[in-house]
Amino acid sequence: MKDLIIIGSGPAGLTAAIYAARAKLSPLVIAGTLWGGQLMTTTEVENFPGFPDGIQGPELMQRMLDQAMKFGSEILYEDVIKVELKSDVKKVYTHQKMFESKSVIISSGAMPRKLGIPGESEFWSKGVSSCATCDGAFYKGKQVAVIGGGDSAMEEAIFLTKFASKVYIIHRRDQFRASKIMVDKAASNEKIQFIFNTEVKEILGNQFVEKIKIYNNQENTESILDVDGVFLAIGHIPMTSFLNEELALDEGGYIKVINEVYTDVPGVFIAGDVQDHVFRQAITAAGSGCKAAIACERWLESLKK
Numbered sequence: 001m002k003d004l005i006i007i008g009s010g011p012a013g014l015t016a017a018i019y020a021a022r023a024k025l026s027p028l029v030i031a032g033t034l035w036g037g038q039l040m041t042t043t044e045v046e047n048f049p050g051f052p053d054g055i056q057g058p059e060l061m062q063r064m065l066d067q068a069m070k071f072g073s074e075i076l077y078e079d080v081i082k083v084e085l086k087s088d089v090k091k092v093y094t095h096q097k098m099f100e101s102k103s104v105i106i107s108s109g110a111m112p113r114k115l116g117i118p119g120e121s122e123f124w125s126k127g128v129s130s131c132a133t134c135d136g137a138f139y140k141g142k143q144v145a146v147i148g149g150g151d152s153a154m155e156e157a158i159f160l161t162k163f164a165s166k167v168y169i170i171h172r173r174d175q176f177r178a179s180k181i182m183v184d185k186a187a188s189n190e191k192i193q194f195i196f197n198t199e200v201k202e203i204l205g206n207q208f209v210e211k212i213k214i215y216n217n218q219e220n221t222e223s224i225l226d227v228d229g230v231f232l233a234i235g236h237i238p239m240t241s242f243l244n245e246e247l248a249l250d251e252g253g254y255i256k257v258i259n260e261v262y263t264d265v266p267g268v269f270i271a272g273d274v275q276d277h278v279f280r281q282a283i284t285a286a287g288s289g290c291k292a293a294i295a296c297e298r299w300l301e302s303l304k305k
């Protein structure tokens with residue numbers, strides 16, 4: 001039986017692995033068949049401390065993986081399909097096998113919800129993004145569109161006005177879901193223009209995004225809007241399908257935090273975007289992975305007393 005299984009291999013999971021491995025817990029990281037999390041589909045990362053000239057997302061994740069392995073983490077490239085967490089022996093199932101451990105850190109991440117339209121995958125990280133904090137600075141003096149009508153859309157749009165010359169907020173209805181205070185803040189910013197009752201049908205360009213095809217669902221008309229960037233703010237999907245009600249989720253599907261990285265099940269800790277719908281940054285995920293590993297190590301130590 002393992003001391004610790006870590007589910008997920010984004011910045012949260014791999015930071016937890018580095019700390020746990022250095023504490024001689026020899027963690028098993030079940031990394032997923034597609035390992036590395038959201039940074040694997042990101043190009044330049046300019047806001048991760050320690051890289052003043054920026055670093056490519058996949059390279060940053062490879063470095064974290066190498067660091068985790070260097071200290072003795074075992075990495076398994078399989079997907080977790082089921083867990084049983086409530087007894088002293090935790091069971092984690094992949095398609096191939098079942099693993100047992102005394103403790104588990106869940107850092108399975110979240111996926112930005114996508115529109116599923118032509119051009120979205122093709123131009124991902126080449127003009128299409130789901131993180132203004134990460135990518136906004138690349139759009140100095142440019143025109144961008146933010147898609148969505150919630151608080152994230154308002155927040156992303158307001159942030160983007162620091163760089164972009166014009167920010168469209170495109171929403172599929174005529175009423176925003178966002179709080180009034182956020183809508184008012186966006187409305188009073190002269191760089192922001194609201195476009196209601198409108199759906200994005202296609203993202204167009206050559207090497208990078210150049211324009212989008214939009215559809216007004218009230219007037220039944222299509223038009224083209226020139227933009228260099230498309231920021232999706234239509235929500236995130238936390239990766240919890242393998243949990244089978246073993247842990248409590250909030251109304252958005254995120255794992256409920258009891259205290260910092262603790263869950264209501266002894267020996268089960270959480271880290272990263274699977275419990276964070278507010279900050280969602282690689283560095284905050286890494287920070288919570290560190291906390292989860294330290295909390296877990298102390299919990300395992302307490303079992304010996």
Ligand code: NAP
Nearest residue numbers: 115148149150151152153155172173177233234235236277
């Ligand atoms: P959200 O509140 O779920 O809003 C998602 C928005 O995207 C909605 O307006 C929705 O449209 C739209 N949408 C969803 N799927 C779409 C699709 N396929 N095509 C087009 N539009 C689509 O998500 P969020 O804005 O990320 O916020 C998540 C949570 O975090 C909320 O509780 C929010 O209050 C909170 N948050 C708070 C702050 C803050 O207080 N500073 C900042 C960010 C987030 P409909 O409205 O038509 O459904």
